[in-house]
Amino acid sequence: MQRKFLIIDDHDSLSSGLKRVFSLLGHSVETIETRAEAVELKDIDRFDVVITDLDNIDAIPEAVQSDDENNACLPEAEPHKSSEHIRAFKICATSFNRENFDETELKNLFETILNYKAQFIDQIERIKNSREKIEFEFPSAISLMHSILEYLTKRVEKIGVAAGGDSHLFIALDEAFVNAVKHGNKFNHRKNVRVAAEISKKEARFTFEDEGEGFDVASIPDPRDPENLFKSSGRGVLLIHNIMDEVKYNERGNRLEMIKKSESKTQKNQ
Template identity: 60%
Template sequence: MQRKILIIDDHDDLASALDSAFSAAGHLVRILKNRGDAITVANINDYDLIITDLDVDNSEVVPPLNGNKGSCLPELSPADAGERIKAFKLCAPNFRRDELDEDELKNFVETVLNYKTRFVDTIEFVRQLHEKIEFELPSAISPMHSILDYLTKRVEKLGVVNTEQSNLFVALDEAFVNAVKHGNKFNAQKMVRITAELTRQEARFTVEDEGDGFDVNSIPDPLDPENLFKTSGRGCLFICNIMDEVKYNERGNRLTMVKKSENPEFVKSEK
């Protein structure tokens, strides 16, 4: 199926590589140079895939124009103005309108992240900034492994954790699967939103689904002898034991997790 793809890239490194790959596959690709141009696009969410890779460096956050809130653009608050931020977002708003082809979605996600890793991301560059990474995708398990692998590698490049000695992968995997399986109940018409805010001092992750939510206090205690052979509740226990901070919103459909840096040099620099 031919897809409409919008790429917003102020350095053109990722855009050029992806334009060649996607155009060769028969997709329609449009490239814009900045967020300001993107928020003036009419019906931006009619694109099947929107990829944003922007620098925010000592500049004001541009407000939406003409009522276009650009929900598939990176969310940058006024507090971010003046801070050097690398904002990356991958959004697939229209995949849920069709009969979802998980393999197609997975291939798109893998292609984008592979090209970003090869042509954009470097250790030296990453360690100098505050990075925001966002994914907004239909409920599907298959693309999640690529996203999880990408995020854990980003955290390791920042020096927050050594992934070989950390269970960060396990905690994020539990959160992603819970959002798709228990939150959205595998309903491809509902989206999963994954956000990572990364600095040398910490990695903050938010996973949000469009399900009804749940009462966190109703989760059975997996350590209670009566629940030893029950699987429910174990995922939340893993997450709480691995992460330094864990918080659910009141509705129970958004989970925020924080992993503090294990590098003494970065912890010290924060104080």
């Protein structure tokens, strides 16, 4: 089945390579250079997958942001100092066909994109001391977990927040991903999951959000209580709290925010 791709790339490295790859597979690929151009398209939802890779996302004034709400498939923009360098990468597949939803096809597309970026783009040294914003939005598909989380953990390691091979971080992200797809959206492909990471030298911030009903975090039984010894619920949340430095749920209980501080910074504070 032919898919429609939009690639927004201000340095051409990702767009030229992926355009060749997906065109050879029979897909339709359009490329543009800036987020502003994408906003002007108005019909961005006609694309099955939107890929954004910007070396320095433009700051958008607060007055303009309110008019930008219909462009959910684009990286979130925020006011920031002109001297601050923010790299933005996002894969959005919220318009992926769900009538004949093919999870294997979506999984293969994500793996192709992330493998290409990791192999050919992320190896290029960018401006040091930059901040990376990475986002994924997609229909509930548990099979995307490995490629997405592997990519995120490698970026965290590359930037220096965690040491290579830190399996604890992957475990926390794994729990959050499963909770969003399985418990939040109940594997419903018509509901989307949003995974975001903001990574700098000092910390990595992660957000997992689903479209489920949410839950009351306070109602989760404490797995450390002897009375709950044989209950499975609550163990994942406890793991996340033990691994991450900060954990916060929204009031509805469908969005989880976690912070992992840089190991060097943590050691200095001890």
